[in-house]
Amino acid sequence: MRITIFGTGYVGLVSGVCFADMGNDVLCADVDTKKIALLERGANPIYEPGLQEKLDRNKKEGRLNFTTDLTKAVAYGDLLFICVGTPSDSNGSVDTQYVEAVAKTIGEQLNHDAIIVDKSTVPVGTAAKVRTIIQKELDKRKVKHSFSVVSNPEFLREGAAVNDFFNPDRVIVGIEDGDDHARELIGKLYKSVARTNRPLVFTDTKSAELIKYASNAMLATRISFMNQLSQYCETVGADITALSRGMGLDTRIGSRFLHAGVGYGGSCFPKDVKGLIGSIKEAGCDAGIFEAVDVANENQKRSLFPKIEKMLGTVKGKKVALWGLSFKPKTDDIREAPSRVIAQWLIGNGADVAAFDPEATENFKEEFPKIRYGKNPYDPVKGADLLILVTEWDAFRNPDWERVKKLMNTQNIIDGRNIYLGYRDDLEKLGFTYKGIGI
Numbered sequence: 001m002r003i004t005i006f007g008t009g010y011v012g013l014v015s016g017v018c019f020a021d022m023g024n025d026v027l028c029a030d031v032d033t034k035k036i037a038l039l040e041r042g043a044n045p046i047y048e049p050g051l052q053e054k055l056d057r058n059k060k061e062g063r064l065n066f067t068t069d070l071t072k073a074v075a076y077g078d079l080l081f082i083c084v085g086t087p088s089d090s091n092g093s094v095d096t097q098y099v100e101a102v103a104k105t106i107g108e109q110l111n112h113d114a115i116i117v118d119k120s121t122v123p124v125g126t127a128a129k130v131r132t133i134i135q136k137e138l139d140k141r142k143v144k145h146s147f148s149v150v151s152n153p154e155f156l157r158e159g160a161a162v163n164d165f166f167n168p169d170r171v172i173v174g175i176e177d178g179d180d181h182a183r184e185l186i187g188k189l190y191k192s193v194a195r196t197n198r199p200l201v202f203t204d205t206k207s208a209e210l211i212k213y214a215s216n217a218m219l220a221t222r223i224s225f226m227n228q229l230s231q232y233c234e235t236v237g238a239d240i241t242a243l244s245r246g247m248g249l250d251t252r253i254g255s256r257f258l259h260a261g262v263g264y265g266g267s268c269f270p271k272d273v274k275g276l277i278g279s280i281k282e283a284g285c286d287a288g289i290f291e292a293v294d295v296a297n298e299n300q301k302r303s304l305f306p307k308i309e310k311m312l313g314t315v316k317g318k319k320v321a322l323w324g325l326s327f328k329p330k331t332d333d334i335r336e337a338p339s340r341v342i343a344q345w346l347i348g349n350g351a352d353v354a355a356f357d358p359e360a361t362e363n364f365k366e367e368f369p370k371i372r373y374g375k376n377p378y379d380p381v382k383g384a385d386l387l388i389l390v391t392e393w394d395a396f397r398n399p400d401w402e403r404v405k406k407l408m409n410t411q412n413i414i415d416g417r418n419i420y421l422g423y424r425d426d427l428e429k430l431g432f433t434y435k436g437i438g439i
Protein backbone atom coordinates (compact mmCIF):
# COMPACT_ATOMS: atom_id res chain seq x y z
CA MET A 1 0.00 0.00 0.00
CA ARG A 2 1.10 3.56 -0.57
CA ILE A 3 0.86 5.62 2.58
CA THR A 4 1.43 9.30 3.26
CA ILE A 5 2.02 10.47 6.80
CA PHE A 6 1.46 14.14 7.65
CA GLY A 7 3.51 15.09 10.73
CA THR A 8 6.73 13.31 11.66
CA GLY A 9 6.60 13.73 15.43
CA TYR A 10 6.52 10.87 17.93
CA VAL A 11 3.36 9.36 16.43
CA GLY A 12 3.89 10.13 12.74
CA LEU A 13 7.50 9.05 12.59
CA VAL A 14 6.96 5.82 14.52
CA SER A 15 3.85 5.03 12.44
CA GLY A 16 5.62 5.82 9.17
CA VAL A 17 8.68 3.74 10.01
CA CYS A 18 6.59 0.82 11.28
CA PHE A 19 4.18 0.85 8.31
CA ALA A 20 7.25 0.78 6.02
CA ASP A 21 8.64 -2.08 8.08
CA MET A 22 5.42 -4.00 7.36
CA GLY A 23 6.25 -3.70 3.63
CA ASN A 24 4.24 -0.60 2.71
CA ASP A 25 5.65 2.31 0.70
CA VAL A 26 5.62 5.35 2.94
CA LEU A 27 6.18 9.04 2.37
CA CYS A 28 6.44 11.12 5.55
CA ALA A 29 5.72 14.83 5.16
CA ASP A 30 6.32 17.65 7.60
CA VAL A 31 6.34 21.44 7.48
CA ASP A 32 9.40 21.45 9.74
CA THR A 33 12.22 21.69 7.21
CA LYS A 34 14.91 21.06 9.84
CA LYS A 35 13.27 17.83 10.94
CA ILE A 36 12.89 16.57 7.37
CA ALA A 37 16.50 17.51 6.55
CA LEU A 38 17.64 15.48 9.59
CA LEU A 39 15.51 12.50 8.56
CA GLU A 40 16.72 12.67 4.97
CA ARG A 41 20.29 12.51 6.29
CA GLY A 42 19.35 9.36 8.21
CA ALA A 43 19.41 11.08 11.61
CA ASN A 44 16.51 10.75 14.04
CA PRO A 45 14.96 13.81 15.70
CA ILE A 46 13.54 11.78 18.61
CA TYR A 47 14.85 9.13 20.94
CA GLU A 48 12.70 6.00 20.79
CA PRO A 49 14.17 2.53 21.45
CA GLY A 50 14.38 0.36 18.31
CA LEU A 51 13.37 3.15 15.92
CA GLN A 52 16.74 4.06 14.41
CA GLU A 53 17.51 0.58 13.12
CA LYS A 54 14.12 0.29 11.38
CA LEU A 55 14.43 3.82 10.03
CA ASP A 56 17.85 3.05 8.51
CA ARG A 57 16.78 -0.26 7.00
CA ASN A 58 13.53 0.89 5.44
CA LYS A 59 15.10 4.06 4.11
CA LYS A 60 17.94 2.06 2.58
CA GLU A 61 15.49 -0.38 1.01
CA GLY A 62 13.57 2.51 -0.54
CA ARG A 63 10.24 1.96 1.26
CA LEU A 64 10.54 5.07 3.44
CA ASN A 65 10.98 8.63 2.19
CA PHE A 66 10.63 12.13 3.58
CA THR A 67 9.44 15.41 2.10
CA THR A 68 8.38 18.96 2.87
CA ASP A 69 6.49 19.08 -0.43
CA LEU A 70 2.86 18.77 0.65
CA THR A 71 1.57 18.61 -2.95
CA LYS A 72 3.75 15.58 -3.58
CA ALA A 73 2.64 14.15 -0.25
CA VAL A 74 -1.09 14.41 -1.07
CA ALA A 75 -0.52 12.89 -4.52
CA TYR A 76 1.43 9.95 -3.10
CA GLY A 77 -0.77 7.93 -0.76
CA ASP A 78 -3.89 5.85 -1.15
CA LEU A 79 -4.05 6.25 2.60
CA LEU A 80 -3.32 9.73 3.96
CA PHE A 81 -2.57 9.69 7.71
CA ILE A 82 -2.94 12.87 9.76
CA CYS A 83 -0.46 12.69 12.67
CA VAL A 84 0.05 16.36 13.52
CA GLY A 85 -0.06 17.85 17.01
CA THR A 86 -3.27 18.79 18.82
CA PRO A 87 -2.01 20.96 21.69
CA SER A 88 -4.16 22.66 24.32
CA ASP A 89 -5.18 26.22 23.55
CA SER A 90 -5.00 28.97 26.19
CA ASN A 91 -8.30 27.75 27.77
CA GLY A 92 -7.16 24.13 27.88
CA SER A 93 -9.44 23.19 24.96
CA VAL A 94 -8.03 21.22 22.04
CA ASP A 95 -6.42 23.28 19.31
CA THR A 96 -7.20 21.42 16.07
CA GLN A 97 -5.74 24.06 13.72
CA TYR A 98 -2.93 21.75 12.49
CA VAL A 99 -5.38 18.94 11.70
CA GLU A 100 -7.61 21.41 9.89
CA ALA A 101 -4.62 22.81 7.97
CA VAL A 102 -3.73 19.32 6.72
CA ALA A 103 -7.37 18.71 5.76
CA LYS A 104 -7.37 21.95 3.78
CA THR A 105 -4.13 21.00 2.01
CA ILE A 106 -5.61 17.61 1.13
CA GLY A 107 -8.76 19.26 -0.24
CA GLU A 108 -6.73 21.75 -2.24
CA GLN A 109 -4.42 19.14 -3.75
CA LEU A 110 -6.29 15.84 -3.92
CA ASN A 111 -6.17 14.37 -7.42
CA HIS A 112 -7.27 10.78 -6.77
CA ASP A 113 -9.61 8.78 -4.55
CA ALA A 114 -8.20 8.36 -1.06
CA ILE A 115 -8.78 7.36 2.51
CA ILE A 116 -7.89 10.01 5.08
CA VAL A 117 -7.00 8.51 8.43
CA ASP A 118 -6.87 10.68 11.51
CA LYS A 119 -4.32 9.36 14.02
CA SER A 120 -4.01 12.62 15.94
CA THR A 121 -5.96 12.76 19.19
CA VAL A 122 -8.95 14.91 18.31
CA PRO A 123 -12.27 15.90 19.90
CA VAL A 124 -15.51 14.17 19.01
CA GLY A 125 -16.78 15.41 15.67
CA THR A 126 -13.37 16.15 14.12
CA ALA A 127 -13.70 13.42 11.45
CA ALA A 128 -16.89 15.12 10.26
CA LYS A 129 -15.13 18.50 10.33
CA VAL A 130 -12.20 17.12 8.29
CA ARG A 131 -14.69 15.71 5.76
CA THR A 132 -16.41 19.11 5.45
CA ILE A 133 -13.11 20.99 4.98
CA ILE A 134 -11.89 18.61 2.26
CA GLN A 135 -15.26 18.60 0.46
CA LYS A 136 -15.39 22.41 0.51
CA GLU A 137 -11.97 22.63 -1.16
CA LEU A 138 -12.90 19.99 -3.75
CA ASP A 139 -16.10 21.90 -4.52
CA LYS A 140 -14.12 25.14 -4.94
CA ARG A 141 -11.98 23.40 -7.55
CA LYS A 142 -15.08 21.75 -9.06
CA VAL A 143 -13.44 18.33 -8.92
CA LYS A 144 -14.98 15.08 -7.72
CA HIS A 145 -13.00 12.47 -5.85
CA SER A 146 -14.33 9.81 -3.60
CA PHE A 147 -12.77 9.96 -0.16
CA SER A 148 -13.37 8.50 3.29
CA VAL A 149 -12.43 9.96 6.65
CA VAL A 150 -11.47 7.36 9.24
CA SER A 151 -10.59 7.85 12.90
CA ASN A 152 -7.73 5.62 14.02
CA PRO A 153 -6.49 6.97 17.37
CA GLU A 154 -3.01 6.00 18.47
CA PHE A 155 -2.27 4.44 21.85
CA LEU A 156 1.50 3.94 21.62
CA ARG A 157 3.55 4.79 24.68
CA GLU A 158 6.69 6.85 24.22
CA GLY A 159 9.66 4.74 25.26
CA ALA A 160 7.95 1.57 24.01
CA ALA A 161 6.38 2.97 20.85
CA VAL A 162 7.84 0.58 18.29
CA ASN A 163 6.91 -2.47 20.30
CA ASP A 164 3.45 -1.03 20.98
CA PHE A 165 2.93 -0.38 17.29
CA PHE A 166 3.48 -4.05 16.41
CA ASN A 167 1.81 -5.42 19.55
CA PRO A 168 -1.05 -3.08 20.39
CA ASP A 169 -3.64 -4.06 22.99
CA ARG A 170 -6.17 -3.11 20.32
CA VAL A 171 -6.52 -1.07 17.16
CA ILE A 172 -9.55 1.21 17.15
CA VAL A 173 -10.99 2.21 13.79
CA GLY A 174 -13.89 4.62 13.51
CA ILE A 175 -15.58 4.47 10.13
CA GLU A 176 -18.52 6.32 8.68
CA ASP A 177 -21.68 4.26 8.34
CA GLY A 178 -21.64 1.80 5.43
CA ASP A 179 -18.11 2.68 4.25
CA ASP A 180 -17.15 -0.88 3.30
CA HIS A 181 -14.26 0.21 1.09
CA ALA A 182 -12.48 2.00 3.96
CA ARG A 183 -13.20 -0.92 6.27
CA GLU A 184 -11.66 -3.36 3.80
CA LEU A 185 -8.53 -1.27 3.19
CA ILE A 186 -7.89 -0.53 6.84
CA GLY A 187 -8.50 -4.22 7.62
CA LYS A 188 -5.84 -5.07 5.02
CA LEU A 189 -3.40 -2.54 6.46
CA TYR A 190 -3.70 -3.97 9.95
CA LYS A 191 -3.85 -7.62 8.82
CA SER A 192 -0.55 -8.42 10.53
CA VAL A 193 -1.94 -7.06 13.80
CA ALA A 194 -5.13 -9.10 13.45
CA ARG A 195 -2.99 -12.18 12.70
CA THR A 196 -1.42 -11.92 16.15
CA ASN A 197 -4.91 -12.03 17.65
CA ARG A 198 -4.86 -8.38 18.63
CA PRO A 199 -8.40 -7.05 18.34
CA LEU A 200 -9.23 -4.71 15.50
CA VAL A 201 -12.28 -2.87 16.77
CA PHE A 202 -14.50 -1.11 14.23
CA THR A 203 -16.85 1.55 15.49
CA ASP A 204 -18.29 4.91 14.44
CA THR A 205 -15.90 7.88 14.18
CA LYS A 206 -17.26 9.77 17.21
CA SER A 207 -16.86 6.78 19.54
CA ALA A 208 -13.35 6.12 18.21
CA GLU A 209 -12.38 9.73 18.90
CA LEU A 210 -13.77 9.52 22.41
CA ILE A 211 -12.19 6.13 23.21
CA LYS A 212 -8.78 7.78 22.98
CA TYR A 213 -9.62 10.61 25.40
CA ALA A 214 -11.48 8.33 27.78
CA SER A 215 -8.60 5.84 27.89
CA ASN A 216 -6.01 8.48 28.74
CA ALA A 217 -8.35 10.09 31.25
CA MET A 218 -8.91 6.73 32.97
CA LEU A 219 -5.14 6.17 33.33
CA ALA A 220 -4.64 9.73 34.55
CA THR A 221 -7.48 9.22 37.05
CA ARG A 222 -5.77 6.16 38.53
CA ILE A 223 -2.54 8.11 38.95
CA SER A 224 -4.22 11.14 40.53
CA PHE A 225 -6.29 8.82 42.73
CA MET A 226 -3.12 7.28 44.17
CA ASN A 227 -1.28 10.59 44.35
CA GLN A 228 -4.01 12.17 46.40
CA LEU A 229 -4.08 9.14 48.68
CA SER A 230 -0.28 9.41 49.03
CA GLN A 231 -0.67 12.78 50.72
CA TYR A 232 -3.21 11.31 53.14
CA CYS A 233 -0.87 8.34 53.80
CA GLU A 234 1.94 10.72 54.75
CA THR A 235 -0.35 12.58 57.14
CA VAL A 236 -1.71 9.52 58.95
CA GLY A 237 1.39 7.30 58.75
CA ALA A 238 0.12 4.75 56.20
CA ASP A 239 2.25 3.41 53.33
CA ILE A 240 1.08 4.13 49.77
CA THR A 241 3.17 1.27 48.35
CA ALA A 242 1.36 -1.19 50.62
CA LEU A 243 -1.88 0.37 49.45
CA SER A 244 -0.95 -0.04 45.77
CA ARG A 245 -0.08 -3.67 46.28
CA GLY A 246 -3.11 -4.44 48.41
CA MET A 247 -5.46 -2.78 45.96
CA GLY A 248 -3.74 -4.01 42.81
CA LEU A 249 -4.07 -7.65 43.80
CA ASP A 250 -7.83 -7.28 43.42
CA THR A 251 -8.36 -8.62 39.90
CA ARG A 252 -11.18 -6.12 39.41
CA ILE A 253 -8.65 -3.32 39.95
CA GLY A 254 -5.29 -4.65 38.66
CA SER A 255 -1.89 -3.31 39.59
CA ARG A 256 -0.96 -0.99 36.72
CA PHE A 257 -1.07 2.79 37.01
CA LEU A 258 -1.47 2.60 40.77
CA HIS A 259 1.90 4.09 41.71
CA ALA A 260 2.19 7.41 43.48
CA GLY A 261 4.84 9.82 42.26
CA VAL A 262 5.49 13.44 41.38
CA GLY A 263 2.53 13.66 39.02
CA TYR A 264 1.94 12.65 35.42
CA GLY A 265 3.36 14.65 32.53
CA GLY A 266 4.07 14.17 28.86
CA SER A 267 2.41 15.34 25.71
CA CYS A 268 -0.78 13.34 26.22
CA PHE A 269 -2.28 12.87 29.70
CA PRO A 270 -2.31 16.53 30.79
CA LYS A 271 -3.58 17.90 27.48
CA ASP A 272 -6.04 15.07 26.87
CA VAL A 273 -7.60 15.38 30.33
CA LYS A 274 -7.90 19.15 29.80
CA GLY A 275 -9.23 18.59 26.28
CA LEU A 276 -11.86 16.16 27.51
CA ILE A 277 -12.96 18.62 30.20
CA GLY A 278 -13.32 21.32 27.54
CA SER A 279 -15.31 19.11 25.17
CA ILE A 280 -17.61 17.76 27.90
CA LYS A 281 -18.35 21.25 29.23
CA GLU A 282 -18.91 22.62 25.74
CA ALA A 283 -21.57 19.93 25.32
CA GLY A 284 -23.20 21.16 28.55
CA CYS A 285 -22.30 18.01 30.52
CA ASP A 286 -20.61 17.54 33.89
CA ALA A 287 -16.80 17.11 33.79
CA GLY A 288 -16.32 17.11 37.58
CA ILE A 289 -14.32 13.88 37.80
CA PHE A 290 -11.85 15.00 35.16
CA GLU A 291 -11.47 18.47 36.63
CA ALA A 292 -10.55 16.93 39.97
CA VAL A 293 -7.98 14.65 38.28
CA ASP A 294 -6.35 17.61 36.60
CA VAL A 295 -6.22 19.75 39.75
CA ALA A 296 -4.84 16.84 41.80
CA ASN A 297 -2.05 16.39 39.26
CA GLU A 298 -1.05 20.04 39.27
CA ASN A 299 -0.97 19.93 43.08
CA GLN A 300 1.08 16.74 43.08
CA LYS A 301 3.81 18.31 40.96
CA ARG A 302 4.12 20.95 43.68
CA SER A 303 3.87 18.51 46.60
CA LEU A 304 7.67 18.20 46.69
CA PHE A 305 8.16 21.85 47.59
CA PRO A 306 7.35 21.54 51.32
CA LYS A 307 9.39 18.33 51.47
CA ILE A 308 12.36 20.15 49.96
CA GLU A 309 11.97 23.06 52.37
CA LYS A 310 11.69 20.69 55.31
CA MET A 311 15.01 19.10 54.36
CA LEU A 312 16.93 22.22 53.38
CA GLY A 313 15.27 25.02 55.30
CA THR A 314 15.62 27.80 52.78
CA VAL A 315 16.58 26.61 49.31
CA LYS A 316 18.39 29.87 48.48
CA GLY A 317 22.03 29.17 47.70
CA LYS A 318 21.61 25.40 48.19
CA LYS A 319 22.86 22.94 45.61
CA VAL A 320 20.18 20.59 44.35
CA ALA A 321 20.79 17.65 41.99
CA LEU A 322 18.01 16.32 39.75
CA TRP A 323 18.13 12.78 38.42
CA GLY A 324 15.84 12.43 35.39
CA LEU A 325 14.26 15.23 33.36
CA SER A 326 12.12 13.48 30.74
CA PHE A 327 8.46 12.99 31.70
CA LYS A 328 9.11 9.26 31.92
CA PRO A 329 12.03 6.91 31.24
CA LYS A 330 13.17 5.89 27.74
CA THR A 331 12.12 9.08 26.02
CA ASP A 332 13.67 12.50 25.46
CA ASP A 333 10.23 14.14 25.67
CA ILE A 334 9.99 16.82 28.37
CA ARG A 335 6.53 18.17 27.50
CA GLU A 336 4.61 18.89 30.74
CA ALA A 337 7.28 16.98 32.68
CA PRO A 338 7.12 17.41 36.48
CA SER A 339 10.89 18.11 36.33
CA ARG A 340 10.10 21.45 34.71
CA VAL A 341 7.84 22.58 37.55
CA ILE A 342 10.40 21.45 40.13
CA ALA A 343 13.37 23.05 38.31
CA GLN A 344 11.43 26.30 37.82
CA TRP A 345 10.57 26.50 41.52
CA LEU A 346 14.09 25.66 42.65
CA ILE A 347 15.68 28.23 40.35
CA GLY A 348 13.02 30.82 41.22
CA ASN A 349 13.86 30.37 44.89
CA GLY A 350 17.58 30.80 44.37
CA ALA A 351 18.82 27.20 44.36
CA ASP A 352 21.85 26.15 42.34
CA VAL A 353 20.51 23.28 40.20
CA ALA A 354 22.49 20.53 38.49
CA ALA A 355 20.99 17.60 36.58
CA PHE A 356 21.55 14.45 34.60
CA ASP A 357 19.22 12.68 32.18
CA PRO A 358 20.30 9.93 29.75
CA GLU A 359 18.41 11.41 26.76
CA ALA A 360 16.48 14.60 27.57
CA THR A 361 19.33 16.99 28.43
CA GLU A 362 19.42 18.78 25.07
CA ASN A 363 15.66 19.42 25.14
CA PHE A 364 15.80 20.64 28.75
CA LYS A 365 18.75 22.91 28.05
CA GLU A 366 16.67 24.95 25.63
CA GLU A 367 14.32 25.99 28.42
CA PHE A 368 16.75 25.88 31.34
CA PRO A 369 20.15 27.02 30.00
CA LYS A 370 21.44 27.94 33.47
CA ILE A 371 21.23 24.45 34.97
CA ARG A 372 24.58 22.62 35.16
CA TYR A 373 24.15 19.40 33.15
CA GLY A 374 26.25 16.36 34.01
CA LYS A 375 27.57 13.65 31.72
CA ASN A 376 26.66 10.89 34.17
CA PRO A 377 24.57 10.53 37.35
CA TYR A 378 27.51 11.42 39.60
CA ASP A 379 28.36 14.81 38.08
CA PRO A 380 25.33 16.72 39.42
CA VAL A 381 25.59 15.32 42.97
CA LYS A 382 29.05 16.86 43.51
CA GLY A 383 28.65 19.24 46.46
CA ALA A 384 24.85 18.80 46.46
CA ASP A 385 22.73 19.41 49.55
CA LEU A 386 19.86 17.40 48.13
CA LEU A 387 19.33 14.79 45.42
CA ILE A 388 15.87 14.47 43.89
CA LEU A 389 15.03 11.40 41.82
CA VAL A 390 12.43 12.72 39.39
CA THR A 391 12.35 10.15 36.54
CA GLU A 392 13.05 6.49 37.17
CA TRP A 393 15.52 5.73 34.35
CA ASP A 394 17.35 2.39 34.74
CA ALA A 395 20.61 4.35 35.06
CA PHE A 396 19.44 5.53 38.51
CA ARG A 397 18.19 2.21 39.86
CA ASN A 398 21.35 0.95 41.47
CA PRO A 399 23.92 3.71 41.86
CA ASP A 400 27.12 3.44 43.92
CA TRP A 401 25.70 5.01 47.07
CA GLU A 402 29.10 5.17 48.80
CA ARG A 403 30.30 7.32 45.91
CA VAL A 404 27.15 9.46 45.99
CA LYS A 405 27.58 9.92 49.74
CA LYS A 406 31.18 11.09 49.36
CA LEU A 407 30.29 13.47 46.55
CA MET A 408 27.35 15.13 48.30
CA ASN A 409 27.70 17.97 50.74
CA THR A 410 24.62 16.91 52.72
CA GLN A 411 23.16 13.43 52.23
CA ASN A 412 19.49 14.23 51.55
CA ILE A 413 17.40 12.24 49.06
CA ILE A 414 13.87 12.79 47.86
CA ASP A 415 12.78 9.73 45.93
CA GLY A 416 10.01 11.03 43.67
CA ARG A 417 9.16 7.55 42.38
CA ASN A 418 9.77 5.39 45.48
CA ILE A 419 12.36 3.30 43.63
CA TYR A 420 14.81 3.23 46.57
CA LEU A 421 12.20 2.37 49.15
CA GLY A 422 13.25 -1.30 49.17
CA TYR A 423 16.62 -0.38 50.69
CA ARG A 424 15.71 2.72 52.58
CA ASP A 425 17.19 1.23 55.79
CA ASP A 426 20.55 0.70 54.07
CA LEU A 427 20.54 4.28 52.81
CA GLU A 428 19.71 5.58 56.28
CA LYS A 429 22.49 3.43 57.78
CA LEU A 430 24.86 5.01 55.27
CA GLY A 431 23.83 8.39 56.64
CA PHE A 432 21.27 9.54 54.08
CA THR A 433 18.08 11.30 55.09
CA TYR A 434 15.44 9.68 52.87
CA LYS A 435 11.98 10.87 51.89
CA GLY A 436 9.72 9.09 49.43
CA ILE A 437 6.14 9.74 48.28
CA GLY A 438 3.24 8.65 50.46
CA ILE A 439 5.27 6.85 53.09
Ligand SMILES: NC(=O)c1ccc[n+]([C@@H]2O[C@H](COP(=O)([O-])OP(=O)(O)OC[C@H]3O[C@@H](n4cnc5c(N)ncnc54)[C@H](O)[C@@H]3O)[C@@H](O)[C@H]2O)c1
Pocket residue numbers: 006007008009010011012029030031032035083084085086098101102119120121122154155156157158267268
Ligand atom coordinates in the same frame (compact mmCIF):
# COMPACT_ATOMS: atom_id res chain seq x y z
N1 LIG B 1 3.36 11.46 21.67
C1 LIG B 1 2.61 10.44 22.07
O1 LIG B 1 3.01 9.61 22.88
C2 LIG B 1 1.22 10.26 21.50
C3 LIG B 1 0.56 9.03 21.69
C4 LIG B 1 -0.71 8.87 21.16
C5 LIG B 1 -1.33 9.92 20.48
N2 LIG B 1 -0.67 11.10 20.33
C6 LIG B 1 -1.33 12.16 19.55
O2 LIG B 1 -0.77 12.18 18.23
C7 LIG B 1 -0.70 13.51 17.73
C8 LIG B 1 0.72 13.84 17.37
O3 LIG B 1 1.49 13.82 18.54
P1 LIG B 1 3.09 13.88 18.52
O4 LIG B 1 3.56 13.71 19.91
O5 LIG B 1 3.59 12.98 17.46
O6 LIG B 1 3.27 15.41 18.04
P2 LIG B 1 4.61 16.19 17.69
O7 LIG B 1 4.40 17.57 18.14
O8 LIG B 1 5.79 15.42 18.16
O9 LIG B 1 4.65 16.16 16.08
C9 LIG B 1 3.72 16.80 15.27
C10 LIG B 1 4.40 17.09 13.94
O10 LIG B 1 3.43 17.59 13.01
C11 LIG B 1 4.08 18.54 12.19
N3 LIG B 1 3.11 19.38 11.49
C12 LIG B 1 2.37 20.43 11.94
N4 LIG B 1 1.60 20.92 10.97
C13 LIG B 1 1.80 20.16 9.86
C14 LIG B 1 1.28 20.17 8.54
N5 LIG B 1 0.36 21.05 8.18
N6 LIG B 1 1.72 19.24 7.67
C15 LIG B 1 2.65 18.33 8.04
N7 LIG B 1 3.18 18.28 9.27
C16 LIG B 1 2.77 19.19 10.17
C17 LIG B 1 4.96 19.30 13.16
O11 LIG B 1 5.98 20.02 12.50
C18 LIG B 1 5.50 18.15 14.02
O12 LIG B 1 6.71 17.62 13.50
C19 LIG B 1 -1.31 14.38 18.82
O13 LIG B 1 -2.66 14.56 18.57
C20 LIG B 1 -1.11 13.56 20.08
O14 LIG B 1 -2.04 13.87 21.08
C21 LIG B 1 0.59 11.29 20.81
